Amino acid sequence: MNPGQIKTVLIDGYLDEPSCLGVPPYVSPHIRYIYGSLIDGGIKRTNIEYLTADDYRREKEQNLASLAAKDLVVIMAGTTVPGNYLEGRPLSLTEIKEISEKITYPTLVLTGPITLVWKNLPNSKEISKNLDIITSEVGAVELYLRLCQQGKKKREIAADRLRAAYKFKAKQSDLSLEKLKNQSNVIASALSKWALTGAEIFSRHPKFPKLIAEIETCRGCPRIKGCKFCSEQLKNIKYQRKPESIIKEVRAIAEKNIHNFRLGCQTDLLSYTGELELQNTEMNGQNSLLNKNSTALEYLYKGIRAVDPELKVLHLDNINPGLLGRNKKLGEKSIEIISRYNTPGDVAAFGLESADPEVLKANNIDTSPQETFEAIKLINKIGGRREKGIPKLLPGLNFLVGLQGENSATYKLNLKYLEKIKNAGLLLRRINIRQVNTLGSYPGLEVKRSSLKELKKEVNEKINRPMLRKVFPQGTILDNIWPSKIKGGLTYGRPPGTYPILIGIPGQHLDKEIMEVQVIDHGYRSITGLPHPFAINKANIKELTYIPGIGESRARRIVLEKPQNQQELKEVLGPSFPWENLEPLNLDFSN
Ligand code: SF4
Numbered sequence: 001m002n003p004g005q006i007k008t009v010l011i012d013g014y015l016d017e018p019s020c021l022g023v024p025p026y027v028s029p030h031i032r033y034i035y036g037s038l039i040d041g042g043i044k045r046t047n048i049e050y051l052t053a054d055d056y057r058r059e060k061e062q063n064l065a066s067l068a069a070k071d072l073v074v075i076m077a078g079t080t081v082p083g084n085y086l087e088g089r090p091l092s093l094t095e096i097k098e099i100s101e102k103i104t105y106p107t108l109v110l111t112g113p114i115t116l117v118w119k120n121l122p123n124s125k126e127i128s129k130n131l132d133i134i135t136s137e138v139g140a141v142e143l144y145l146r147l148c149q150q151g152k153k154k155r156e157i158a159a160d161r162l163r164a165a166y167k168f169k170a171k172q173s174d175l176s177l178e179k180l181k182n183q184s185n186v187i188a189s190a191l192s193k194w195a196l197t198g199a200e201i202f203s204r205h206p207k208f209p210k211l212i213a214e215i216e217t218c219r220g221c222p223r224i225k226g227c228k229f230c231s232e233q234l235k236n237i238k239y240q241r242k243p244e245s246i247i248k249e250v251r252a253i254a255e256k257n258i259h260n261f262r263l264g265c266q267t268d269l270l271s272y273t274g275e276l277e278l279q280n281t282e283m284n285g286q287n288s289l290l291n292k293n294s295t296a297l298e299y300l301y302k303g304i305r306a307v308d309p310e311l312k313v314l315h316l317d318n319i320n321p322g323l324l325g326r327n328k329k330l331g332e333k334s335i336e337i338i339s340r341y342n343t344p345g346d347v348a349a350f351g352l353e354s355a356d357p358e359v360l361k362a363n364n365i366d367t368s369p370q371e372t373f374e375a376i377k378l379i380n381k382i383g384g385r386r387e388k389g390i391p392k393l394l395p396g397l398n399f400l401v402g403l404q405g406e407n408s409a410t411y412k413l414n415l416k417y418l419e420k421i422k423n424a425g426l427l428l429r430r431i432n433i434r435q436v437n438t439l440g441s442y443p444g445l446e447v448k449r450s451s452l453k454e455l456k457k458e459v460n461e462k463i464n465r466p467m468l469r470k471v472f473p474q475g476t477i478l479d480n481i482w483p484s485k486i487k488g489g490l491t492y493g494r495p496p497g498t499y500p501i502l503i504g505i506p507g508q509h510l511d512k513e514i515m516e517v518q519v520i521d522h523g524y525r526s527i528t529g530l531p532h533p534f535a536i537n538k539a540n541i542k543e544l545t546y547i548p549g550i551g552e553s554r555a556r557r558i559v560l561e562k563p564q565n566q567q568e569l570k571e572v573l574g575p576s577f578p579w580e581n582l583e584p585l586n587l588d589f590s591n
Contacts, residue, residue, distance in 0.1 A: 002042070008073070012050065016079040017081060019265060019267045023087070025496060026211075028076075029191075032198025033194045042150075057095070076111050080114075096110065133146075141165075144190070145166065164186075188239035202253065212261070212496050215250065216246075219239050228364055228404065240273055243303060260497070274296030312343065321350035346497070347429045349398055354403055359403050375395065380426045396430040398434070404445060408451075419463070481494065483512055489507070501527060503529045506542070507543045516531070554573055557573075
């Protein structure tokens, strides 16, 4: 069939992997590349339907019937790291199985990170029988090449060169720089071209315009021999995207009215060079690639700012703390660049994974507790300055449990390490303790539930809450909050961005697109915020009781007496009320 006649559905099953996030509000670069490659391969825009996992599920039977009537169904999926999502549920293996069983006529393609670990998934062999194509690695390239073959005509991108590049697999023993450079550049430039067309996905997304564009800077682990548990090493194709291409992509997305960006699709932003540079990879015996200058990073950040004057969010993900801690001078320059051009509330997630040196050694992790501590200090020093009341850039810390080499002392070492950070007056925006994913071939250790529960409890009480109090002091006004869910008497919302704080807002506010809130209380991993300005005389009893120190009887008195100013409010609340809870707040006394 000529590509011009192919009726296609592109299912965005969402992805979450160590180097990339594509669960709403994030839109992954990979789904955009695929969309662009389908169009470049000759499929008409009007013949491509974009369906998210949530939309598929909402009207499943109807969607299955509609899928069955198409010619091509492409499913992109794969969460290779564990996660909790507020605004979207990734397509499950059971759902993929069901689709594969119920649709027979269309060519069914599976792509995305799920294909990297496919063989290890339960029933994958059986499901594979119903799949026509499983594209591992870069699915957009394979789809484009197949369409070119089918269309029997030359397309804009030299398909032959792309074919040669795609077939190339960079084996560890085969890391000749020239070879790798030539091959990967062809793929990277094709993806960058498709990324421009792929920007059209945003306006087709059901959550438009409340979306964040996840942007890819480079692909693959920069180390020759990576951490034992990480799925990134399963990627054979590695590339660096040119800063000019990324800037063009940002411009194309901004033209679609999306102004929230995260440079989140890479394993380490400080290893971004803008070109593949694999010489001098031996760093401290850890085989890491070090970006020896920050030129590409500065060019990139500056360029992004220039092409989107309406930019609202520019955040990042993933920085290797080992590189930063070992190369402070170079690191300082990069962190200065990032925190000059980024927007406040940015987080550099550090994968220390364990404070136990034996575990780090057993898993070939590229950092030490001391190097990570230095990196935390450095980010606090440069990124800790506040803009709009919140720090520009803070570190986050990831821990994994179930790693090889762990013993009963490991959890204690983790807690002690966090206490050391707190006692040094340093801030962490977020601490993530997760169980290692055994989806690949990594034989994780069994985790003792009670010990993990105890660790999480201690971290919550001793570290998380005090840190949140410092990062978001009472009275801080946070703008651009997206309300998304109601539970109990609270509306839950988040600011768009990297590792956004969860905010419980008293009352029902789903009718609002965005909100401004002021912080009144702190949980372990979330905060409570009142709408700003807070019309105290318009709030009901339940809403008022979320203010620390106001119980039901004080709330009743406020509702009855409707104080008209601070003095009257003080009298209503009585002398024993901890007034310091309300002092930092901006209150509106209108009736
Ligand atoms: S350094 Fe380790 S965690 Fe990071 S991408 Fe490489 S293997 Fe994965």
